[in-house]
Amino acid sequence: MHLPSPDLDGLPDGLAPLAPLGEALADGTRRRVLTILVRDGRAYPSVMARELGVSRTALSHHLNELRSNGLVVSTREGRRQRQELSSLELRRALHDLVSVDGSTAGHGQLQAQDPLTRAESPIGSISPADEPHDPRPVLLVPSRIASTHPHHEPRALTAEQRAAFRQIARLSRSTKAAALAGTGARPLHEVNQPALRPVDLMPETPRRGLQALSLFSGGGGLDLGFHRAGFAHVASFELLQDAAATLQKAHPDWQVFGGAAGDVGEVDWRSWRDQVDVLHGGPPCQPFSVAGRQRGQLDPRDGWPAFVRAVRAVRPLAFVAENVPALTSRKFAAYVEQVITGPLSRDYTITRMLLRSEDFGVPQTRRRVVWVGFRRRRQAARYTPPSPTHAWTPPGEPPSGLPRTMGVREALGLPDIGFDCLSPTIRSTLTGPRHTTSILNSTAAQRVFERLQVWPNGVAPDRERARAFVAANGHFRLAVPDVALLQGFPEDWPFQGATYMQLGQIGNAVPPPMAYAVAQSMAAALT
Template sequence: MNLLNTKTSIYKNASKKVYDITSERRAEYRQISKASRLAKRDAEQGLHEKVHEINKPLLDPNILMPQKQSNHLKTLSLFSGGGGLDLGFDRAGYKHIASYELIPICKDTFLANRPHWKVYAGPEEGDVTQVDWKKYKGEIDVIHGGPPCQPFSIAGEQKGLDDERNMWSEFTKAVNIIKPKVFVAENVLGLLNPKFEGFVKKYIIDAMSDYHITKFEMSASDFGVPQIRRRIFFVGFKNSKNSKIFKVPNPTHICEYTQKKSLFNPPIDDKSNLTFGVRKALGLSDIGYDNIAPTIRSGFTGKRNTTSVLNSSAGQKSWGDMEVWPNGVQINRESASAFPAKGNHFRLSIQDIGIIQGFPESWKFAGAAYQVLGQIGNSVAPPVAYNVAINVAKALKY
């Protein structure tokens, strides 16, 4: 089943546009996939020795988000995907009430991890456009969600409001009916583009005029996640006092691999809060070079059903310098180790990609490799969500 082939034709047609790639790019994809098929055939026929040992990662993302005791704040999750925001709020001590998500396989992911949670997924029960939110009125403290962001992403065509995949109006509708104490909305950086200033004002800020809204950017590598991943957050409180107390999360980690100066200045000899590079995070041998990963591809950009996490051609070089192969990601470490990659580079598994996105291995994803990568690539890095959730709870004085 295709991750995207789950709902209305509007959704499908809109998705198609994203896949209108150039003929050069298509040829490049074809070449990668041919090389990959041949290598896999050779591996299956036993023509290769195992080229790498099964890796034991050094980074446990749970450490980046220590489990907090219950704060009794009740959350409703919209556009839940594979659960990045949900997991961050869960670790921060919130009480999960329900999640809504269009893609059916995401329900299996949620239930594999939190069998007792109420999860509505698939076109029949998970489509937020069909939900009568009145039943949650007065029952929810926090609504969180990442409305689909292709209309604003660099990889998309930046059509904004005209794009059928703009789901902001559904998010604001839920907030205005349910009236939670606070909402947390996440989106891609493209939304900061001056081109969308009018959109942000009219369809986000003014559309939730009862809320006092703070808009800010977060970088996953400032929170110990070994990846370049910048996202924008809108946090709106109903009560202005809470909004004044709310603080944008301070970085918890220093990332030596980014050029930008961190806001965070712990004692220089304190190495406990350095963001690991990919090789170190995954427990790979020291080759004298490491780096954080380029942004992992979102499940909605580039070629469909792919098991590549490459987001751009520039990314290929960055992965190459780390001697890590970003294509043909395998369903587990055993098959990755048995399937040699070009140039003896390390072949990734979905578990490795989960770690690079800040998911602990205890969080299991359902589906085939490409479906798992789709869920991971669309998610908020859980440690980032966690740090927002902690500061929101503080602002609500819990």
């Protein structure tokens, strides 16, 4: 029998948010995974796979689906991944819909099994009235930190984690307040006078009639390098308002599009067609970085399709694209071929190179993969990737013959303690799960900073405040201009926004001296 289609015009689709749940409930294994999570509050894949009688691979597939639908969240606990429903409301709603032992609908049918929840408590213990009494709450609640970036993913924390962070923050606030009121520990050192001058690494080249268009401009690492190498920017596009404001403040005469107007996914590029020599950009690296979840094209931050679309629409003589080296790993080989190099190689001869920041005088270990493409064969044939201009040699080793890259302590002008080395890679987060004023990337990095006697957390907005706010272990507290310098920015580059936002712009950037070397190599082939 044929039923006429109902007329849905004007009827609000209020149940649309339940669609992912409907999809999940249509699959028997996923229903059982959800059952366990409603019943136990949290569970680990190995235990779940055993209980369900499925392989770890099959379970992992189902968990991925549930996570991408926003129903389940996972948190690393040492070598294990704890799985939980994404909210207390969801757990409560599922429990209220049907008893999770399958017998009857309603409350209080099931005993909590997870030793981490109260063994005697029925699932009704997650009712609001009981929550404050639970000594070991197990459910995650989303961070309440206000988001300032459309791609910011607030981190979900357990109540215990949130309490611990709050306590640290309270302690840190009161120590800082005492320091700034002059009643804290006495400052241990004078304001440091850096020895490194990043502008000396990028001697300004006279304008040479070359025009650049900047996409994903961030706080301006690539833009600054290209500018000092003699390129004039016709426009810069950046989604993040604070980062666009940085660039506009540094160059009030530039055409900077920020916020929604800077969203490269929304720009009609036709007016720039055949107008620029080089289009450059570094789409967000978080979808590919080993420090992230490496979700690649499934990550909403993936900007490569928009970059490729812009190059194909603008038809510059050449393009420069940069990212984290992880993008060249086998995991992303097919992605790079299908989304980036495949489409671009129809019109461009492409060279790929791996660059190290210390080879250009930057006192930091940082690797970047850079693709350059030339539309004209003659220019492509003339192209030579940049050669190192500097070299880092640890104290006591024979000099390389190139000018020496300074270590952190020397670059920042700190007293000699008999040890110096390059800074570990500065953390590059901005859209990640947590706002932070730490530049730490890993525990290995923490060990290096300890040897350097530099405190990498709680970076201060300026050197006066860094000096006043003595780190508990007496190590040198960094200020934003110090971090800028370790990334190769002039220390007075006018980063805008809150401290974590300024650090995010720095950590996301291509070190300007590296960008400068790339720009010089492009100019040599184009002119």
